[in-house]
Amino acid sequence: AQSVSQHNHHVILSEAASLELGCNYSYGGTVNLFWYVQYPGQHLQLLLKYFSGDPLVKGIKGFEAEFIKSKFSFNLRKPSVQWSDTAEYFCAVNSGNQGGKLIFGQGTELSVKP
Amino acid sequence: DTAVSQTPKYLVTQMGNDKSIKCEQNLGHDTMYWYKQDSKKFLKIMFSYNNKELIINETVPNRFSPKSPDKAHLNLHINSLELGDSAVYFCASSQGVRGTTDTQYFGPGTRLTVL
Numbered sequence: 725a726q727s728v729s730q731h732n733h734h735v736i737l738s739e740a741a742s743l744e745l746g747c748n749y750s751y752g753g754t755v756n757l758f759w760y761v762q763y764p765g766q767h768l769q770l771l772l773k774y775f776s777g778d779p780l781v782k783g784i785k786g787f788e789a790e791f792i793k794s795k796f797s798f799n800l801r802k803p804s805v806q807w808s809d810t811a812e813y814f815c816a817v818n819s820g821n822q823g824g825k826l827i828f829g830q831g832t833e834l835s836v837k838p
Numbered sequence: 839d840t841a842v843s844q845t846p847k848y849l850v851t852q853m854g855n856d857k858s859i860k861c862e863q864n865l866g867h868d869t870m871y872w873y874k875q876d877s878k879k880f881l882k883i884m885f886s887y888n889n890k891e892l893i894i895n896e897t898v899p900n901r902f903s904p905k906s907p908d909k910a911h912l913n914l915h916i917n918s919l920e921l922g923d924s925a926v927y928f929c930a931s932s933q934g935v936r937g938t939t940d941t942q943y944f945g946p947g948t949r950l951t952v953l
Binding site: 773818 | 842869871873878879880881882883886894896928930932934938939940941942944945946947
């Protein structure tokens with residue numbers, strides 16, 4: 725069965741620090757990969773997604789992620805975080821034969837200190 | 839101009855009761871979903887409908903029954919509520935029929951507390 729693993733449960737950074745959140749998935753076939761963000765008190769919204777082409781994907785608010793097929797990874801990065809990036813971050817995957825079924829990771833809570 | 843809306847936002851009820859959560863999307867999407875987020879914030883899909891047709895049905899107790907009167911609405915009815923049903927339930931929608939690369943747009947969630 726497919727699974728998604730996010731290594732960091734809670735990350736605490738100071739403003740301007742660089743961010744990298746790990747995400748690994750287990751599935752041998754073609755996958756589509758997503759990062760969603762949930763700001764405090766708000767609904768989930770898409771940060772970025774990858775389904776083909778350049779494995780380095782740029783999203784909103786300065787976030788980017790790199791798909792490394794050999795490592796089954798899709799890590800999220802941001803060179804300089806802001807206090808407003810404080811949120812819960814979810815990595816998710818779906819595959820071509822399962823419709824829109826998203827498999828989510830456990831989430832990583834990011835706290836940015838001003 | 840809310841894209842995906844859910845009602846109610848909070849629901850507190852006693853064990854054994856029957857309750858419904860409503861979801862509506864005004865994006866013109868063909869596919870709608872229900873997800874459950876547990877106390878550890880783990881999100882798991884429950885159901886998916888495309889144009890009123892059930893296409894994903896995960897291992898969910900029979901007490902949960904989705905109903906889609908039209909493609910803009912997907913309601914979730916829960917019978918005989920149990921303590922373990924306490925969670926945040928999210929509705930989502932996406933454009934396509936199979937939607938594997940489509941962005942899913944999520945509602946604000948309904949926090950269900952069963953006492």
